[in-house]
Amino acid sequence: MSELELLNNYEVLKDYFVDKPKPIFDSKTIQIILLREVLDFTIFRTEESKELNTVITPTAIDNDDPVERVAFLGSKQKAVESRQLASLLRTATNDVEYDEVEECYLKDYLCLKCPRCGLFGGTSASSSNKSDSNIKHRIAYSTAYSLDSFEELQELITFNGINDKKVNTGQALGVRKSVKPASIFPSIITLRSVTWKEFIWVVKSLLSAHKYGAESRIGGNVRNNIVGIAAGWEEVITPLELTLELSKEENKVDIDNISNILEEYKGIAAHTNKIKILNSEKLGNILEETQEFELDKDFIEESYKDIEAYRKEQGE
Template identity: 45%
Template sequence: MEMPEFLSPLVDYFVGEIPLLRTAKTIQIVTIRQTHDFTVFRTEETRELNIVTLPKSASDPEPVLKVVMLASKQKAPENRNYTTLFRTFAEKEGVKLDDVVKECRLKDNLCRMCPRCVLFGAVSTEGGRGADRWNIKHRIEYSSAYSIEPYERISELITFNAVDPATQSTGQALGYTENVRPIANFPSVVTLNSVTWHELLWYLKTLLATKSYGAETRVKGDTVNYIVGVVAGFEEVITPLELNLELCDAEWQNDPITTVYKILKKYSKEASSVNVTRVLKPEEVKELIEGVKQFEVNKEFLEEFMRIAKDFNDKASEEAKKSK
């Protein structure tokens, strides 16, 4: 299947087949993750937010507290959704999937041959037998994202009541959880390495479709992703921390795509090989997002997407046998 036109600015950074060893080809997707509801971004059972002291902005070293959206909290729902979308479209288009692919799930039943496993990585859970015990290294990387707004402005304590399980009556206030308020902004960078155009397209669809990032299962934690920039090169060009500090210096709200374009331009000049680094222009970013939304997922696309993942599985298992 031919690559759609809206992906052509990135053509030099795609691979045709997933390689056994990573190449340097790197695509970074810049997103502003914005809370649209009270959201809990905590890690463990503590009911507090993860916070960190950082400089106020790139030009102002004054220390301020910012809220952290951990990498793992961004990855988990996207990882799940990447495969849910794939299976749902496969069913809709009548694409036959192997049982192992249909049953593939985190964390102990990964099939190592579906589009999700080959991109997000998979650790073998087979017991014992040498040649079967090979793993897939992920080609997608997440980093922690930090709030643009200071902690004091976006945190809110919400008390909850104890519910008597027998009577369902509520007793006295039991405690509180610390939530992030709606309209808090977390600039995030996700880095894709050695991906096919199918994988980038699917990841962007997943990013646009994923809207739930909270820690509590009953509190949804509505969060919307705005894709605001893309940079490609033979290395990572920007970190979320750099992006955060730069945005804290900018009037970004009116035109985040142009603001991020200028920031990415600045950082691309610091790349080790400037001539192979490419920042998508604001128009190209908008066309890319529109193209992803309009792209009609059909049987041909899904079968090719699945075939490429399976080919990688064949190559990797073959290699594992050789090295046994």
């Protein structure tokens, strides 16, 4: 089997991919900038307190007045997208009849052999064997903050569980705080020391993940729009900075403006010359080629073999 070739439009990022995933990371970093658009009533609450997660932040990068925002916790984004990748792997391996795959179930039966385990990391259930040591994650999440204030977003959903005939007018069995449809959460996923193949798996998982929120039966539909890519030897911007930048009165929420903001942050980086911010055309080309890319048997086989080699290196 010959080595697969880098996709044409990925050339621009080639200095930021590693050839093979390895247990020891280097500093090659790719940040995927997303606008997560909440399309219906999604409930961002903590499991314990059932409270909506909110946090006080400045109004904008140039306005220190405090404002309350809704927080979309990194752990909640990660849980959904990790499961999405696992499901994509099951489907794609079945589709091409690649059968050298072990069952991998979150969270208790991780195989530590698949591209999901390779990227998201995992701990072996039976760690008596040295080669069963843990895999460190190379994909990182952090909390995303709503663009609009909690006050603007807050709505009370009134719902009742009884069938219509029995309900008295005005009777409400439950009132919950939720988030209004089409609220925007600027968000960032940071990849470190990943291969271009892993990048494909991540982008396809992001674009196909739609169900979020504490109680999926009550909606939780989200669309992930990829609106920027910043690559370098370090992280260029954090999600809170991005939300605060986009909250400046003169700043519009569009791809060109986001790429301008990233260029500004390049100016305060440690390795300015190593940073590459994609413009809207290059970003569009990368996304299009990724969306059209077929997950064929060679690609899948190489993706699995890469993790096998990683584990071998770790065991030695």
